Amino acid sequence: MAHDPDAIAKLFDASPFVAFLGLKVTEVEMDAGAVTMIMPMRPELARGGPIEGQFHGGAVASLIDTVGDFAVALTAGAPVPTMNFRVDYLRPSGGAYLTGRAVTRRLGKSMAVVDIDVTDSQGRLTAVGRGTYSPKVG
Amino acid sequence: MAHDPDAIAKLFDASPFVAFLGLKVTEVEMDAGAVTMIMPMRPELARGGPIEGQFHGGAVASLIDTVGDFAVALTAGAPVPTMNFRVDYLRPSGGAYLTGRAVTRRLGKSMAVVDIDVTDSQGRLTAVGRGTYSPKVG
Amino acid sequence: MAHDPDAIAKLFDASPFVAFLGLKVTEVEMDAGAVTMIMPMRPELARGGPIEGQFHGGAVASLIDTVGDFAVALTAGAPVPTMNFRVDYLRPSGGAYLTGRAVTRRLGKSMAVVDIDVTDSQGRLTAVGRGTYSPKVG
């Protein structure tokens, strides 16, 4: 009972915050319940400090939340409420863009659990997320 | 061995992402290791959807991460790396601004644990965060 | 629509694992949705190692899970499924017993969020938990 990823993407793009982050879907794996998004660097997303060109952790968390939500939306048909998520920062997240790949671990009637890996443009794992979503929409 | 909150605030404000979020410190409780910040609504922080005027969860998470970090910085003297955090969304976060209050639960040599409560302008608890920070700076 | 704490306690005691842990309710605060339990040391709960008399982290996590569940059961009327929880270890948990106090932060129709503080017999905070429960029973 999967939905059209392009139609879902339009719903996500209609969010001012998602549009600000510049998130773009680059791959959808329907069978795995997986979605990949990229987030390009823009000046407002930088954390600043001694080393230039690093994303702020809040931007990384926002990518994690959104791509995880999109994975659930493949079944639900629209963005769903996030119940909670955890993010672990493994390395500084620098470079021209970050890639977030969300994989659904469990999709129940009232609860979905999703894992999200974030890698930099050189393929290094920089952060991992795990979220619970409320897939009641569709 | 506390540091000057105003000096720390300048370091945080120097972060492009924190400046974009518009975060402002409104209270510092040195004895409790507690800090309160507000985040005013701006169009880019909205999640959109059927109900207008709600903050996106990623913006809420960013507030949580930053105010928690500031609580550790009271001792460390500067922003420190976030190791991980968890956010639970309890209600939609709407209104003209959100308030985040961070309280240090444990400040060790290599690890600090901080609790963060987020309330809306009517005082309703809308989200809770718990983060681990690496207080090695100072 | 609160339920009788003694009746709920009997349901919890009927769990072989809870009985093994020796958990006992010591206080119920109905208005706050709060419950306090103690877990006495017994040889099987020790983590061993160079310092004797410390509880294993798994036993601490089990206390956290159970007392948090009991707080939700005050409204639900019986033990409910744990969806997820996080535990942060702040100090070694030693001594004759541990005390876990659970406070309900949010009790919705399909989701409850509970905070749990663990203290040792000298009143030191040794661990903190935060759990999401599914309060559908009652």
Add this chain to the structure above:
Amino acid sequence: MAHDPDAIAKLFDASPFVAFLGLKVTEVEMDAGAVTMIMPMRPELARGGPIEGQFHGGAVASLIDTVGDFAVALTAGAPVPTMNFRVDYLRPSGGAYLTGRAVTRRLGKSMAVVDIDVTDSQGRLTAVGRGTYSPKVG
């Protein structure tokens, strides 16, 4: 700079709580920083309730904590302190035994992040864990 898994297993078995749980290492994958353990059912680990033969969530969490710690110990040489972990329960955990497989996602100087999957004897994923450990021992 890996250590002998059998020597590490003896250190874990010396923990009264680990011995009580009956945990046994069944596979070590040195290159992946991965360890697999099984936990057989015993009456004290049951959660009770209407459906017999299910492990209590606290026992599942204890398996997660321990197998995750063992993965870090492959490098550290001995059990290390758990800083925090999160467990998500995806399905009831029933059957003759549970299997926990821990994979190290990041092993830094002061912090290791480990993912743990728990499956039942029929290979169904019943719980997932994610923990942060302090790999300072070895």
